[in-house]
Amino acid sequence: xxxxxxxxxxxxCDAHGLCAELVPERIELDEWGYPIVDATPVPRALExxxxxxxxxxxxxxxxxxxxxxxxxxxxxTGARRS
Amino acid sequence: xxxxxxxxxxxxxxxxxxxxxxxxxxHLDRYGRLPLELRPEELRERVAxxxxxxxxxxxxxxxxxxxxxxxxxxxxxxxxNGTEGEPPSGKDKVLLAxxxxxxxxxxxxxxxxxxxxxIVLATTSTVHAHVVRALAERRREAGLAxxxxxxxxxxxxxxxxxLVQFLNGGPALPTFTPPRPYERGVDGAPTVVLNVETLAHxxxxxxxxxxWFRSAGTPDEPGTALVTVSxxxxxxxxxEVELGSPFAELVEQAGGDGRAQAYLxxxxxxxxxxxxxxxxxLLSNADLGRFGASLGAxxxxxxxxxxxxxxxxxxxxxxxxxxxxxQCGPCVHGLAAVAQSLEELVRRSRRTPDVGLLRxxxxxxxxxxxxxxxxxAVALVASGxxxxxxxxxxxxxxxxxTGHGRPVVRVP
Numbered sequence: 001x002x003x004x005x006x007x008x009x010x011x012x013c014d015a016h017g018l019c020a021e022l023v024p025e026r027i028e029l030d031e032w033g034y035p036i037v038d039a040t041p042v043p044r045a046l047e048x049x050x051x052x053x054x055x056x057x058x059x060x061x062x063x064x065x066x067x068x069x070x071x072x073x074x075x076x077t078g079a080r081r082s
Numbered sequence: 083x084x085x086x087x088x089x090x091x092x093x094x095x096x097x098x099x100x101x102x103x104x105x106x107x108x109h110l111d112r113y114g115r116l117p118l119e120l121r122p123e124e125l126r127e128r129v130a131x132x133x134x135x136x137x138x139x140x141x142x143x144x145x146x147x148x149x150x151x152x153x154x155x156x157x158x159x160x161x162x163n164g165t166e167g168e169p170p171s172g173k174d175k176v177l178l179a180x181x182x183x184x185x186x187x188x189x190x191x192x193x194x195x196x197x198x199x200x201i202v203l204a205t206t207s208t209v210h211a212h213v214v215r216a217l218a219e220r221r222r223e224a225g226l227a228x229x230x231x232x233x234x235x236x237x238x239x240x241x242x243x244x245l246v247q248f249l250n251g252g253p254a255l256p257t258f259t260p261p262r263p264y265e266r267g268v269d270g271a272p273t274v275v276l277n278v279e280t281l282a283h284x285x286x287x288x289x290x291x292x293x294w295f296r297s298a299g300t301p302d303e304p305g306t307a308l309v310t311v312s313x314x315x316x317x318x319x320x321x322e323v324e325l326g327s328p329f330a331e332l333v334e335q336a337g338g339d340g341r342a343q344a345y346l347x348x349x350x351x352x353x354x355x356x357x358x359x360x361x362x363x364l365l366s367n368a369d370l371g372r373f374g375a376s377l378g379a380x381x382x383x384x385x386x387x388x389x390x391x392x393x394x395x396x397x398x399x400x401x402x403x404x405x406x407x408x409q410c411g412p413c414v415h416g417l418a419a420v421a422q423s424l425e426e427l428v429r430r431s432r433r434t435p436d437v438g439l440l441r442x443x444x445x446x447x448x449x450x451x452x453x454x455x456x457x458x459a460v461a462l463v464a465s466g467x468x469x470x471x472x473x474x475x476x477x478x479x480x481x482x483x484t485g486h487g488r489p490v491v492r493v494p
Contacts, residue, residue: 010409010451032412032416033411
């Protein structure tokens, strides 16, 4: 089973900051306005918000990547989802 | 004369005493011909059994790197990385200047091991002439041609994605990954980037076998390695050490007086190590790991008792901030802020330095660049704050700093 994680391409990112407004659950901004992205899997409930943030990034720097989790992390997420 | 039992020199064995490079004839005389009778899979197997790891800094298993490019549909490319952007490191330049044929051998064999037809030997301008001269002696060998490339002399140029982007005609700056070079590198082909010293060891592993290679070093970290020693030692230079040999032995060999207060271990992405820890340590990642250090780029700088570790760290932090590729916000702003905080601390400006803020910034910058530049820089600064905590306090409270002003860790 794969899961979705948010990831930013820091070369493209120019600190517009929209992402942090759209998914504050996963993204906060540092003192210069650049996103600090929490790379833990995005739960289903948050997925629409994550997708909106990806679409809103003016530089297409934010991505929602599908990753195959490590067994340990899969268990951890399972616990959180239940 | 030191009574130390010196490690068996492999790469630097029998260099000419007149300081001129070893010619192809002399090279063949010493090591014999390339073992071209070995099939590619035999070569890869031999490298795997040897346990050879990358000598550029990351110590990644060389066999895994080779394997990563043989599966693809496209013919891979081999890049020999001799850029050595670390200011305190000179080992790759020494190797290329004095024993270039070992590196060329390794590149030819690595190409054979992965079925590559294209080889690029990348260096900065400093040693390029030596490389060109060596390549002229062996224009076409084993059906392969090695091309040389001159890479801009700056800190990040040797980062493998930067190197690949440069060889593809772009700027020598890191790129976002994936794709990593083994997936998509030079001309879009799977590319294996290997440090030149790694290739020199590979050339000997292919000739003399895995058991021979493992006769030096530890089971987990076999072989020898080139280490650049500078700072408070009588004979700064490049030494070949057996991995796992005592740190103190190398310092003694380099003419350390035993009065150093600390050592910068692993280059500018390395770690400050208090002398009390270093003196009992071994030159292996396993042992240095006890102190949160590693051999890294294998450059060691001895800090004398009358220097200030905070001033030294501030200078390196400033250099690393300037050497940021300037592409990623957290690196550009974060390293500049870290360098400025340290500068305020050592200059004792009217503003009270906020060490807490500095520490928070260090924690915030790591892992947020396209490459590991910010991570390496903040790790070095964090170790400096730890090892020189007394000195930090002295600066914070306006007391006299132990530094005498003459820089020990030099930056370009």
